[in-house]
Amino acid sequence: MFNEEDYIRSKMGNRNPFTVPEGYFEQLTAQVMQKLPAQEMQEQQRLSAQEPKKSAVIRYLRPLLYAAACICLAMFGVTVYQNLDQQTADTLQSNIPQISMEYNDDFIDEAADYAMLDNEDIYASLLADI
Amino acid sequence: MKACYDDEQLKALIKDPKTRTRGFEMMVGQYSEKLYWQVRRIVLTHEDSNDVLQNALLKAWTSIDSFHGDSKIITWLTRIAINEALDFIRRQKSRPAVSADDIDTGIANQLMADDYFDGSQAEAQLQEAIASLPDVQRTVFLLRYYDDMKYSDISKTLGTSEGALKASYHIAVKKITEFFKRFD
Numbered sequence: 001m002f003n004e005e006d007y008i009r010s011k012m013g014n015r016n017p018f019t020v021p022e023g024y025f026e027q028l029t030a031q032v033m034q035k036l037p038a039q040e041m042q043e044q045q046r047l048s049a050q051e052p053k054k055s056a057v058i059r060y061l062r063p064l065l066y067a068a069a070c071i072c073l074a075m076f077g078v079t080v081y082q083n084l085d086q087q088t089a090d091t092l093q094s095n096i097p098q099i100s101m102e103y104n105d106d107f108i109d110e111a112a113d114y115a116m117l118d119n120e121d122i123y124a125s126l127l128a129d130i
Numbered sequence: 131m132k133a134c135y136d137d138e139q140l141k142a143l144i145k146d147p148k149t150r151t152r153g154f155e156m157m158v159g160q161y162s163e164k165l166y167w168q169v170r171r172i173v174l175t176h177e178d179s180n181d182v183l184q185n186a187l188l189k190a191w192t193s194i195d196s197f198h199g200d201s202k203i204i205t206w207l208t209r210i211a212i213n214e215a216l217d218f219i220r221r222q223k224s225r226p227a228v229s230a231d232d233i234d235t236g237i238a239n240q241l242m243a244d245d246y247f248d249g250s251q252a253e254a255q256l257q258e259a260i261a262s263l264p265d266v267q268r269t270v271f272l273l274r275y276y277d278d279m280k281y282s283d284i285s286k287t288l289g290t291s292e293g294a295l296k297a298s299y300h301i302a303v304k305k306i307t308e309f310f311k312r313f314d
Contacts, residue, residue, distance in 0.1 A: 037192070
């Protein structure tokens with residue numbers, strides 16, 4: 001085998017007979033890097049450039065964000081509680097007594113006048129139903 | 131003069147997503163010329179070799195997560211580049227010839243007419259003889275004859291046993307010798 005290998009080497013040598021255009025290897029790396037998928041490149045650049053900045057900003061702002069969220073929640077709770085309390089008070093104090101007063105006074109008096117009844121007649125009629 | 135980076139340094143850079151692009155660029159700068167010549171000896175023309183190499187490096191980039199750093203970077207890249215080059219010539223062989231000239235003109239004559247080939251007629255004939263070999267014989271012969279690569283390294287690159295590679299090289303040398311003796 002070695003004789004045959006020597007035969008080839010002596011006849012042709014192992015010199016590289018190929019050539020490339022001038023400056024090809026100088027531009028090859030840039031050419032390859034340019035053809036890499038754009039999205040992945042951008043993702044790599046975003047990760048390397050923005051990640052430390054973003055995490056640092058969030059780290060400093062996090063306590064403030066928590067405090068702001070707590071204040072907002074407390075203010076919302078107080079407002080809702082006050083509104084509910086006010087509505088309940090208004091309903092109890094103004095609406096119900098007015099209706100009942102109007103109903104009791106006007107309607108009963110009018111009906112009693114119309115029927116020519118006094119209190120004793122009314123009690124008697126109520127007891128008769130029992 | 132090109133900067134020479136340590137393999138471990140490059141592996142650490144390409145492993146980290148934040149430094150991957152920079153590491154890959156350094157890796158391409160360091161190994162692309164060597165890979166080009168390995169591809170060129172299989173594909174033969176500059177334009178095709180450039181396309182094949184670009185595709186091979188693109189594949190290396192997209193499959194970079196599968197490289198665990200067990201082997202040398204150049205072994206991993208050579209495997210991708212050689213597979214890409216062999217796929218290319220298989221596709222070319224399966225394609226019908228464009229013209230009658232393609233059938234009649236041998237590889238040696240095509241090379242002699244190529245602007246980017248400055249070898250002798252004998253060197254062109256050697257390329258034709260190598261091109262006539264089956265894939266494994268052709269690859270082993272090229273890596274041994276031109277790059278003087280060790281069988282152990284070729285074995286890691288191609289995933290074939292050293293014994294099988296020695297046998298393939300022996301057969302390749304015999305066939306090439308016979309090719310030339312026919313002309314003597």
